[in-house]
Structures are given as C-alpha cells and as structure tokens.
Amino acid sequence: ARTVQVSLRDYQLYNFERQAPLPLPTQLCSEIAPEAFKIIMLTFRQGQWIRSLCVRACNPITLSKLNQESFLPQEKRRQAVWRLENTIDSLRGRYGGLAVRRGISLADRALTEHDIKNENVIHPIGFFSP
Structure with a gap:
C-alpha cells in the first residue's frame, strides 16, 4: 500500500475519514500502524468517545514492484x-x-x-x- 486511511465514528454517529501517504510502499502492519496512530492523534479530541475505528491500506501495488x-x-x-x-x-x-x-x-x-x-x-x- 502507498496510503493509509483511518475512519472514526463517535458516539453520536458522526463519521469522518482521513488519509496520509506512507513514506515507502509497504505491506507490513508494523509500518502501517504507526502512521494510522499519527492520523488518529491529529484528529482525535481529548474526551471524545469512539464508537468504531477502521484502518485501511489503500493504493495497492503489485508484489513484484514492492520487492x-x-x-x-x-x-x-x-x-x-x-x-x-x-x-x-x-x-x-x-x-x-x-x-x-x-x-x-x-x-x-x-x-x-x-x-x-x-x-x-x-x-x-x-x-x-x-
């Protein structure tokens, strides 16, 4: 993937999504998760109740181009x-x-x-x- 996308829904069912590019194309959870956490921390408000959270890897590339x-x-x-x-x-x-x-x-x-x-x-x- 070349992009990570985070979807958040709060207790009032307000939903929003944010995306960020990854430094390098990756398939590793250990590289996608920190980028997703950065997005969450930038958009999360203190005291906000989260009902659901989705992390998605976007813009896939073939494995032959990745390696x-x-x-x-x-x-x-x-x-x-x-x-x-x-x-x-x-x-x-x-x-x-x-x-x-x-x-x-x-x-x-x-x-x-x-x-x-x-x-x-x-x-x-x-x-x-x-």
Whole structure:
C-alpha cells in the first residue's frame, strides 16, 4: 500500500475519514500502524468517545514492484519482519485469531478476549423482516 486511511465514528454517529501517504510502499502492519496512530492523534479530541475505528491500506501495488533487491540493513530488517508477520498470519489462520497476540493486549483481558472473526455471526433472517 502507498496510503493509509483511518475512519472514526463517535458516539453520536458522526463519521469522518482521513488519509496520509506512507513514506515507502509497504505491506507490513508494523509500518502501517504507526502512521494510522499519527492520523488518529491529529484528529482525535481529548474526551471524545469512539464508537468504531477502521484502518485501511489503500493504493495497492503489485508484489513484484514492492520487492526490490537491496543490501541495506533496514531492508534486511524489513524482510525479516515480513517473514515474521506471514508466520503470525498462518498461525492465526490455523489456530484462530487469539493464537498469537501482542503483549499489551494482556493488560486488559476484558477488551481482548473476544475472537472477533469467530464471534461474527451474520443472521440469515433480517431484523425487520415480517
């Protein structure tokens, strides 16, 4: 992705979106998340209640254009992080979304014990149907 987009909705259902370009095209969560956090901190007002938050990677490019041979130390580190993120994704795919978590998520288990992917149920009958 070349751009990160953040959507925020507050408790009064006021919704807005902000975008920012990434310094380099990336697919790494560890590079997209800090940019998204910067956007949130620039637009977030102290005391504002957030109902929903969405972070989206935009302006994708093909993997062949993303990967360039480089012998610089930071590029070797990016490749190692990419392999780590792929491993984490495969573990979550095999054993569920809670198989691998960040350490900070253990600070408040009430917020992080939900397996959002498995708990999301789409009901076949609409709420307002007769």
